[in-house]
Structures are given as structure tokens and as C-alpha cells.
Amino acid sequence: MRDRPPPLQEPCMLCRILIACVVVITCCVPCVRAQPVQEPNVPLAGHSHHGAAFNEGPRQSAYLVEGCGDVHFEITSAHARAQRFFDQGIGQLHGFWYFEAERSFRQVAASDPDCAMAYWGMAMANFYNEPRAYGFxxxxxxxxxKASERERRWLDALVKYFGASKERKDVKKLERGDRRNDKWKAKARQFVQDLEDLVDAYPDDVEPKAFLVNQLWLNQRHHGIPISSKSANSALLDQIFAANPKHPAHHYRIHLWDTRRTAKRAVKSAANSGPSSPGIAHQWHMGGHIxxxxxxxxxxxxxxxASARVDHAHMMRDRVLPDEIHNYAHNNEWLTRSLRNIGAVHDATALAKNMVELPRHPKWNTPDKRSSSRYGRQRLIETLEQYEQWEEILRLEKTMYLEEGxxxxxxxxxxxxxxxxxxxxxxVKGLERELTAIGTIVDGEKKARTKAGDEAEEKAIAAQRSDDAVSxxxxxxxxxxxxxxxxxxxxxxxxxxxxxxxxxxxKKGLADLDKGRLFKPHLARLHLDSDKKKALKIAKDAAKRKTxxxxxxxxxAYIQYxxxxTEDAKKTFEKLREYxxxxxxxxxxxxxxxPLAKxxxxxxxxxxxxxxxxxxxxxxxHDALGPFRWSPxxxxxxxxxxxxxxxSVGLDRWKGKPVLIVFFLGFDCLHCVEQLQALxxxxxxxxEAGVxxxxxxxxxxAQIKKSVADAPFPFPILADPALTTFKQWRVxxxxxxQALHGTFLVDGQGLVRWQDISYEPFxxxxxLLAECQRLLALPTGQPLADGAGRKGGPRPVKSSNGEGNKERR
Known part of the structure; x- marks a missing residue:
């Protein structure tokens, strides 16, 4: 790290030994027990004074992180540190590390509130969160x-896209499909034209070219606008790399050629993406695509x-819940698939379980969102099924790993x-029970389908729509x-x-399995006894698609043997041994x-x-990048x-016990009082749950004493008017x-198992009670050492010249 501010107070030995499971909920207003009255035109406690867009996102200061890309984007500011943080934010934008990019740009604004481009950067970090982007x-x-002519071009392009030249109250977050309508397609095309104008106006500046290439890809992904010429985009990237071979736009070349047919064109970028921004997890992830x-x-x-380890190092260092980073779950679910592909089954299983175990949050990580808990469960099931871990599947049946959903x-x-x-x-009886259960699910879905159709019909008829429209x-x-x-x-x-x-x-069984969702290699083995020719064909077809x-x-190899x-089996086996x-x-x-190996x-x-x-x-x-799995x-x-x-009441009062710590903003804070009353x-x-x-x-x-005199709460309420503890806990x-609201679950070993720091009380x-019970049921302490659970471990790696090398996981 370079230029990083001094860390917050390190945990003392007493704290490590004595802290119990604590949930801390924080609020930031002086305490008075009278019914709170919200002042008009005054932000609620914990809310930003700059508007709603600033409520969410990172609200703790940034520091200069090593490895965020060799980029420079000149801005108008008299503060040298503002320029450095702006450059960092640009590198983080290129790595799709939007959460930390926003933090960097907020740091720019903190140094220089008149720097217009700081707010441009915040908007770019929230491009597909329209209300926040508009606000920024x-x-x-x-x-x-206060901006230069060049900066005004950047600003105006984004102002035009979000219609931000005037005050608006109608800005809503769009669903992905909404961005494909004519209105937003026109906006997307205009934004590209504005970026093209910047490329023409400043031909020696690589940043307009980098943002243009990425926006063309984003327009295709989000707006359904095809890229007219990938070769033209690639030519722009060539110009960027001619000027700066280490520019993180390697990320964009990978997106450009990410197909089986064209992937060879991005091999150099696959090799350079991670090293171009080694502190950004997603940059390492991108090479894996190719x-x-x-x-x-x-x-x-x-x-x-490498991506997972960099992510885990950042989250554990800076105390960010995993799924607050929008692409974290995607990075890790892909790793589980890659580990499965190379036969590292124990590691794939351990990582998938770790994803299920991660702290959940209603906003970011639930089994119904595209998040760690959902991806982890899905990848775990796939891995255990594929590698025939039948006993393990039944062992996990009633655990969080295979919860009902x-x-x-x-x-x-x-x-x-x-x-x-x-x-x-x-x-067999258990199999029959599962089949009956699926039948019940089918019946429920059919009833729900009929009900949805009936309701849609009634609504359409009430609106006097035509027969065709009703249908x-x-x-x-x-x-x-x-x-x-x-x-x-x-x-x-x-x-x-x-x-x-x-x-x-x-006959009936195999016919049903042929049409069902059974993994094809498993199907091939089931056909062995009755039809070896068919078994061989199924196995060959499956392997052909999975080189x-x-x-x-x-x-x-087994089915051939x-x-x-036998000769084909030997060839397949020797090829298999290469990886x-x-x-x-x-x-x-x-x-x-x-037997074949023997x-x-x-x-x-x-x-x-x-x-x-x-x-x-x-x-x-790998070990230098971070841990294999996240831990509290x-x-x-x-x-x-x-x-x-x-x-005086100390945290050591909950020695060896879990405790919920709630930081709140006083009794003048209406929603803080509501939180205490709900708790x-x-x-x-x-x-009763031991928390x-x-x-x-x-x-x-004195304010606490007055406020609870007539109606005491069933838990201690402590005073921190100087906000010393608030700051130490990053609330x-x-x-x-200003102080924020915060909630923390700390276990008997003094590990923070769950947290919520926000502009609103949780x-x-x-x-939360259910989540505390789930998390506290997990083993305590640090995760197993990397590779634990492996049977015999992997063979060592050799470099390309054949010399032995330390194993690289």
C-alpha cells in the first residue's frame, strides 16, 4: 500500500479474548426521550446533506490502493491528492470495481468540493442505477x-444522457429490459457519439478511446445495440496499448473477443489483464474468460x-461484506466451475460451501438474488451431483447448504x-417421496398459473381491451x-x-432418463449394460463439447475401456493426464x-x-494475493x-458470548427510537438464542437517563457523545x-460475523435473529488452510521450460 492513512485502532488482546457475539446498531442524533419531531428541510439522522444519491454507497474515507492501473485523467483541481484519487477511481472504473471507484471519487470531492469531475466519476460508478447517477x-x-472545456465535454455527455440539466423528481431505476426501448437506445447512441467527439477532439488522450470501446460493449449488453465493427474497436484498443501497454483496457479487449471462435485474438490481453491492475479482483477474473x-x-x-483471493483480501482488510461488491458472487461462482473442470473437487466444494456460509443481507445476498448464497448452493449441487457424492448430498439435506428455497x-x-x-x-422409498414432492410443486405451479391468467383476464376486460389484447x-x-x-x-x-x-x-427407465435433465456422462454409464454402442456415443458427444x-x-476413457x-481408451487417458x-x-x-492406469x-x-x-x-x-476463502x-x-x-459498561461484560451491538443516533432520531422499540x-x-x-x-x-426514565429498554444503552467508538467501528x-446507523454481530471469539452500516437503522x-442463529451455527475461527481437505494434494507445477516450481494453486 502507498499513502494509506494510519489504520484504526488494532483489536486489543483483551478484546480478542473477551468479546462476545455483539450486534451494534448506530444512530447519530442527540438523545431526548420525548416523541421525536423531524425538522422540515433537515435531512434525517444518518442521511447525507448533499441529497439522496449520497446516502448509499461507501461513506468511509478512501486511501490510495496499490495496483489499480496505470492511468491518468487530468482534472482541474489545486489539490494534488485529488488528482491521485481521481486517477485511482478511473482505474477502478475500468476494472468494474464500482463500489471502490465511487469511494475514490468521493475522496476527490472531499478534497475539492468544486471539482465537477468528482461527481462525474460518482455517476459513472453508478451508470445503471439511474436515480443515483442522476443525483451525482x-x-x-x-x-x-469550474471545469475546463475538455472536462465540460465529459460532463455534458453524461448530463445529456441522464437529463440532468434541470431538477427532476421522476428519475427511477430501470429494469434491464426497459433500457432496450427506443428512448433509451437513442440516449445510448447519443452518448457514444459524444464519446466519439471526445476521441476526435483529443486524439492523444487514451481515456476517451477506452471509455468508448467499453460503452459500445455496454450498449450491446444493456440496450441491445450491436457493435457495428469489432475490428474498429480493436483498432482503438491497439492505439491505447501502443501508448500504454499496461492500460487496464485489456479488460475491454477480452469482452470484445470472448467467444470460442475469436478468443485467440485476446490471449495477450488475458495474460496482461490481471498484471495491469493487480489490486482489482475483476481484472484477474477476466483472463479466465479467454x-x-x-x-x-x-x-x-x-x-x-487470483480474483477470489484479491477480493477476499480487500473485503477482510476494509471490512466490506462480500456481496456489497456487485460482481463478487459472479467471480467466485465461476471459480467453482473452473475448479470442477480441472478435477479439484474438494476445493470447488469448499468454496461453494463458503459462498453459502457468507453473511446474508436483504439488500445484497439472499437465496433468491443472483448472489453468493444462491450461486453457492447451485454450484455445490452441481459439483456434488457431477462427482457422485451421494452420501454427502444426503448428509447436507437438512443444512443451510441444501435449504429448501x-x-x-x-x-x-x-x-x-x-x-x-x-x-x-x-x-427406493425415499426416491418415491422426492418424486411425490415434485408432483406437489407441479400442482402448485399449475394452480398459480391458472390464477395469474384469470386475474390478467379480469384486469384486461375491466380496462375494456379487445379480445386479442385480453388473450x-x-x-x-x-x-x-x-x-x-x-x-x-x-x-x-x-x-x-x-x-x-x-x-x-x-427400457422405460432409460427412455425417461434420455429425455430428463440427467448429466450426460452419468447417462452414458447407465446405458453400458444394455447398449454399449449408445453408451459410447453419449460419452463421446459429451467429451467432444468439453475439451x-x-x-x-x-x-x-472408462467407457472406451x-x-x-482399449487403444482409444489409452489415448484418451494419456491426454487426460496432461491436465x-x-x-x-x-x-x-x-x-x-x-485398472487402465495399472x-x-x-x-x-x-x-x-x-x-x-x-x-x-x-x-x-497466490498466497501473496490473499486468502482462498473469506472469513470474519x-x-x-x-x-x-x-x-x-x-x-461504566465494557464490552468484556459479554465475555465469551455472542452479542448484538446497535449504534443509534439518539432519542431525537425518530427512526432510531423505532428501531429500539422494534428490538x-x-x-x-x-x-434465548444466546445472543x-x-x-x-x-x-x-443525562439524555439517556431522561429518555428511559418512564419506559426502560431490556438492554443496556451506552453513551458516546464524542463519537469515539462510532469512529473506531467505522459507523x-x-x-x-457525521455518525451513521450500524449493526454488528460479534461472536464469542471477538469475530464480526455480520454488519450493517447505513444511513438508515436496520x-x-x-x-436478523434468524441470520444470527445461522451464522453462529457455523464453526468459529479462521478457515482451513488452503488446500485442506485434499486427498494427497496436487502434483507440483512446472514452468514452461520444464523446471520444477512451487505449486501454484
């Missing part, structure tokens, strides 16, 4: 007269693991997985149910096939190859060391504060110098 660029527009397209899954796994598709998928495991473990409305309302029923039907047909096989109805993937090709095609260094040989698919004269451990090709770029040691961090500091009677009725439930509660207010002891807006207390 509207603020930038107010400072337009390696995967080229069937180089070992290289893909290496890149994705709320959507019909997820519930049916879970039942199908359990049914498959029961078939392989000869539990269209009914069809549209029922379409999602029909789509889900089709998917659920494939789960059902697979279990019907397994049930037929268990009854020795081979370099462990399971499909190991399965093909079983079908008597076998991380195979977990205790998996059934690899165990089945033992016939070929290989040892029981027949894996070979991998070779690192010379075109993958500079690779730092120790509290930043302990505290001892007075209560309403002046009695009071469930305090006993928290206590204590302590609250910390921004009030004086503080460093930019606007009000979902029943949800």
Missing part, C-alpha cells in the same frame, strides 16, 4: 463553470482463484438432487409459469426414470480408471505435474462507555463528518 451528475452540473473459451481450464482456474424451480431442483442420491444409495395479457401472465413447469418437468421425468430402473423396468474438462474425459476400445495435476483421485470417476504401467497416483505455458503472463504467488475479522476495538446512570419485543428471543444486546447512542448519560461518514429484527 446533477451535482457535477452545478460546478460546471482461457476457458480456449479450453485451457487450468489457466482459467488460476486466474479465477422459495422458488418452485429451486425446490424442484433440490428434490431432484436428493432423489438422484437416493436412487444411487438404493433408497395476449393472459398468455403473458401465464408464460413464466409455463417456462418453470417445463424445467420442473425435466426434473420429474429424470426421477421417474430412476424409479423405473429401481423396478428393473430398463480439457476432467469429468467428461475421464468418463470417456469397458467397451473394449491431471489437481485431480482428486478419491473421486469415483478417477477411481474407475485405476495396465499402462502407471503408479496408483498417476497424475503428472502441470506445465505453465509461457503465454500466461506474470503470475504472483476481529473487532477493531473494545470499548467501555457510561450508561444513563454514569456506570425490545424480541430481546428475549435473542437472549446479548447492547446499544450505543450518540447521546450523553461514521468520514466525508460529511429494522428487520426477526430476519
Amino acid at each position: 451528475i446533477r451535482e457535477g452540473f452545478k460546478h460546471r463553470d 482461457w476457458a473459451q480456449l479450453h485451457r481450464h487450468g489457466a482459467a482456474a488460476w486466474s479465477q482463484e 422459495t422458488s418452485a424451480e429451486h425446490r424442484a431442483d433440490r428434490r431432484a438432487t436428493l432423489g438422484m442420491a437416493r436412487f444411487h444409495l438404493d433408497d 395476449d395479457a393472459m398468455r403473458d401472465a401465464m408464460k413464466p409459469f409455463t417456462r418453470r413447469l417445463r424445467t420442473i418437468g425435466r426434473h420429474r421425468q429424470m426421477l421417474e426414470g430412476f424409479l423405473a430402473l429401481s423396478r428393473e423396468e430398463w 480439457g474438462v476432467a469429468y467428461e474425459n475421464a468418463n470417456l 469397458t467397451c473394449g476400445e 491431471s495435476s489437481r485431480f482428486d483421485l478419491d473421486m469415483p470417476v478417477f477411481k474407475r480408471l485405476a 495396465e499402462l504401467g502407471h503408479d496408483a497416483d498417476w497424475r503428472v505435474a502441470s506445465v505453465v505455458p509461457g503465454d500466461v503472463g506474470d503470475r504472483p504467488d 475479522m476481529p473487532v477493531l476495538s473494545s470499548f467501555t462507555l457510561p450508561d444513563g446512570n454514569g456506570k 425490545s419485543p424480541v430481546a428475549k428471543k435473542f437472549q 446479548g444486546i447492547v446499544t450505543v447512542g450518540s447521546c450523553t448519560p 461514521h461518514d468520514d466525508f460529511e463528518k 429494522m428487520e429484527v426477526d430476519w
Whole structure:
């Protein structure tokens, strides 16, 4: 790190030993127990004084992070540090690290409030969150007269896109499909034209070219506007790299050529993307796109693991919940797939479980959002199914890892997985139960489909629409149910096939399985006894589409060998060994190859060391980038504060016990009082769950005493009028110098298991109780050492010249 401010107080030894599970909820207003009255035209406690756009996002100060890209974007500012933070924000924008980019641009504005481009940067970091982007660029527009002519061009392009030249109250966040209408397509095309004008006006400046290339890709992705010439975009990128070979726009070249047919054109950028911005996780992730397209899954796994480690290091260092970073879950779910592809099953399983275990939050991470808990469960099921871990599936049946879920598709998928495991473990009655459960799900979806159609019909008739319009409305309302029923039907047909096989109805069973969603290599093995030719064809077709993937090709070698095609089996096996260094040989698919390996004269451990090709770029040691998995961090500091009677109460009161700590903003804060009142009725439930509660207010002891005299709360309320503890726990807006609301769950080891720091108090207390119980049921302490759980570990890696090298995970 360079130029980083001194860290907050390190956790003292007493704190590490004594802290119990604490949830801290913070609020920032003086305490008075009279019914609070909100002053007109005064922001609510914890809200920004600059407007709603500034409420969300990072509100703690930025520091200069090493490895955010070699970029420079000149701005008008008399503050040298403002320029440095602006350059950092630009690099973070190029790496899609939007959360931290916004923090960097907020730091620019804190140094120089008149810097119009600081607000432009905040808007760019929220480009597809229209209300916030509008609020930021509207603020930038107010400072337009302080900007240079060049800066005004940048500002005006964004002001035009968001219609921010005037005050508006009608700005809403759009759904992705809404951006494909004619209005927003026209705006997107105009924005590109404005960027093209910047390229023409400043031909020696690489930044307009970089933003133009990316916007053309974004227009295709979000607005459905095709890229007219990828070669023209590539030519712009050539100009950027001619001027600066280390520019993070390697990210954009990867997006440009990210297909099987064209991926070779981005090999250099795949090698350079991570090293161009080694402090940004997504830059490492992007290289994995190209390696995967080229069937180089070992290289893909290496890149994705680098991404995960950088993400985890940042989150644990800066105390950011994982899913606050919008692409974190995507980065990690891709890594689980890459690990599965190279046969590193234990690592894939461990990471998928870690994703399920991560702290959840109603805004960012729930089983129904595209977030860690959902992706982790999905990837875990896929990995356990594919690698035939039937006992493990049933062991996890009633745990958080295979929880029921709320959507019909997820519930049916879970039942199908359990049914498959029961078939392989000869539990026919259990298989029948899972099939019945799926039937119940189908019945429920059909009833819901009929109800949705009826309601749409009634609404359309009431609106006096035409017969055709009524039919269209009914069809549209029922379409999602029909789509889900089709998917659920494939789960059902697979279990019907397994049930037929268990009854020795081979013909019917295999016919059902052929049409169901069964993993094709598994299907191939089931056909072996009755039709070796068909089994061989299915296995070959599966492997043909999965060049370099462990399971499909190991399965093909086994089926070739079983079908008597020994020479083909030997060739397939020897090719398989070329990427076998991380195979977990205790998996059934690899165990089945033992006779073939023995016939070929290989040892029981027949894996070979991998070779690192010379075109993958500079690779730092993975351990230097960060940990393989996320884990909770120790509290930043302990505290001892007075209560309403002046009695000192310390965090050590909850020695060895979980505690919920709530920071609130005083009794003049209406929503703070509402939070305390919501917490009071469930305090006993928290206590029964083994979780204590302590609250910390921004009030004086006298204010607390007066406010609780007639109606005491069932938990301690402590005073921190100087906001010392608020600041130590980062429940503080460093930019606007005010306290925030905060909630923390700290376990008996002094590890922060969950947190919420916001402009609003956390009000979902029943949800929070359930989340506390879920998190506290997990093992405490740091995660297992990287590679723990591996059977024998991988073979060492060799460099491209054949020399041995330290294993690179």
C-alpha cells in the first residue's frame, strides 16, 4: 500500500479474548426521550446533506490502493491528492470495481468540493442505477463553470444522457429490459457519439478511446445495440496499448473477443489483464474468460482463484461484506466451475460451501438474488451431483447448504438432487417421496398459473381491451409459469426414470432418463449394460463439447475401456493426464480408471505435474494475493462507555458470548427510537438464542437517563457523545463528518460475523435473529488452510521450460 492513512485502532488482546457475539446498531442524533419531531428541510439522522444519491454507497474515507492501473485523467483541481484519487477511481472504473471507484471519487470531492469531475466519476460508478447517477451528475452540473472545456465535454455527455440539466423528481431505476426501448437506445447512441467527439477532439488522450470501446460493449449488453465493427474497436484498443501497454483496457479487449471462435485474438490481453491492475479482483477474473473459451481450464482456474483471493483480501482488510461488491458472487461462482473442470473437487466444494456460509443481507445476498448464497448452493449441487457424492448430498439435506428455497424451480431442483442420491444409495422409498414432492410443486405451479391468467383476464376486460389484447395479457401472465413447469418437468421425468430402473423396468427407465435433465456422462454409464454402442456415443458427444474438462474425459476413457476400445481408451487417458495435476483421485470417476492406469504401467497416483505455458503472463504467488476463502475479522476495538446512570459498561461484560451491538443516533432520531422499540419485543428471543444486546447512542448519560426514565429498554444503552467508538467501528461518514446507523454481530471469539452500516437503522429484527442463529451455527475461527481437505494434494507445477516450481494453486 502507498499513502494509506494510519489504520484504526488494532483489536486489543483483551478484546480478542473477551468479546462476545455483539450486534451494534448506530444512530447519530442527540438523545431526548420525548416523541421525536423531524425538522422540515433537515435531512434525517444518518442521511447525507448533499441529497439522496449520497446516502448509499461507501461513506468511509478512501486511501490510495496499490495496483489499480496505470492511468491518468487530468482534472482541474489545486489539490494534488485529488488528482491521485481521481486517477485511482478511473482505474477502478475500468476494472468494474464500482463500489471502490465511487469511494475514490468521493475522496476527490472531499478534497475539492468544486471539482465537477468528482461527481462525474460518482455517476459513472453508478451508470445503471439511474436515480443515483442522476443525483451525482446533477451535482457535477452545478460546478460546471469550474471545469475546463475538455472536462465540460465529459460532463455534458453524461448530463445529456441522464437529463440532468434541470431538477427532476421522476428519475427511477430501470429494469434491464426497459433500457432496450427506443428512448433509451437513442440516449445510448447519443452518448457514444459524444464519446466519439471526445476521441476526435483529443486524439492523444487514451481515456476517451477506452471509455468508448467499453460503452459500445455496454450498449450491446444493456440496450441491445450491436457493435457495428469489432475490428474498429480493436483498432482503438491497439492505439491505447501502443501508448500504454499496461492500460487496464485489456479488460475491454477480452469482452470484445470472448467467444470460442475469436478468443485467440485476446490471449495477450488475458495474460496482461490481471498484471495491469493487480489490486482489482475483476481484472484477474477476466483472463479466465479467454482461457476457458480456449479450453485451457487450468489457466482459467488460476486466474479465477487470483480474483477470489484479491477480493477476499480487500473485503477482510476494509471490512466490506462480500456481496456489497456487485460482481463478487459472479467471480467466485465461476471459480467453482473452473475448479470442477480441472478435477479439484474438494476445493470447488469448499468454496461453494463458503459462498453459502457468507453473511446474508436483504439488500445484497439472499437465496433468491443472483448472489453468493444462491450461486453457492447451485454450484455445490452441481459439483456434488457431477462427482457422485451421494452420501454427502444426503448428509447436507437438512443444512443451510441444501435449504429448501422459495422458488418452485429451486425446490424442484433440490428434490431432484436428493432423489438422484437416493436412487444411487438404493433408497427406493425415499426416491418415491422426492418424486411425490415434485408432483406437489407441479400442482402448485399449475394452480398459480391458472390464477395469474384469470386475474390478467379480469384486469384486461375491466380496462375494456379487445379480445386479442385480453388473450395476449393472459398468455403473458401465464408464460413464466409455463417456462418453470417445463424445467420442473425435466426434473420429474429424470426421477421417474430412476424409479423405473429401481423396478428393473430398463427400457422405460432409460427412455425417461434420455429425455430428463440427467448429466450426460452419468447417462452414458447407465446405458453400458444394455447398449454399449449408445453408451459410447453419449460419452463421446459429451467429451467432444468439453475439451480439457476432467469429468467428461475421464468418463470417456472408462467407457472406451469397458467397451473394449482399449487403444482409444489409452489415448484418451494419456491426454487426460496432461491436465491431471489437481485431480482428486478419491473421486469415483478417477477411481474407475485405476485398472487402465495399472495396465499402462502407471503408479496408483498417476497424475503428472502441470506445465505453465509461457503465454500466461506474470503470475504472483497466490498466497501473496490473499486468502482462498473469506472469513470474519476481529473487532477493531473494545470499548467501555457510561450508561444513563454514569456506570461504566465494557464490552468484556459479554465475555465469551455472542452479542448484538446497535449504534443509534439518539432519542431525537425518530427512526432510531423505532428501531429500539422494534428490538425490545424480541430481546428475549435473542437472549434465548444466546445472543446479548447492547446499544450505543450518540447521546450523553443525562439524555439517556431522561429518555428511559418512564419506559426502560431490556438492554443496556451506552453513551458516546464524542463519537469515539462510532469512529473506531467505522459507523461514521468520514466525508460529511457525521455518525451513521450500524449493526454488528460479534461472536464469542471477538469475530464480526455480520454488519450493517447505513444511513438508515436496520429494522428487520426477526430476519436478523434468524441470520444470527445461522451464522453462529457455523464453526468459529479462521478457515482451513488452503488446500485442506485434499486427498494427497496436487502434483507440483512446472514452468514452461520444464523446471520444477512451487505449486501454484
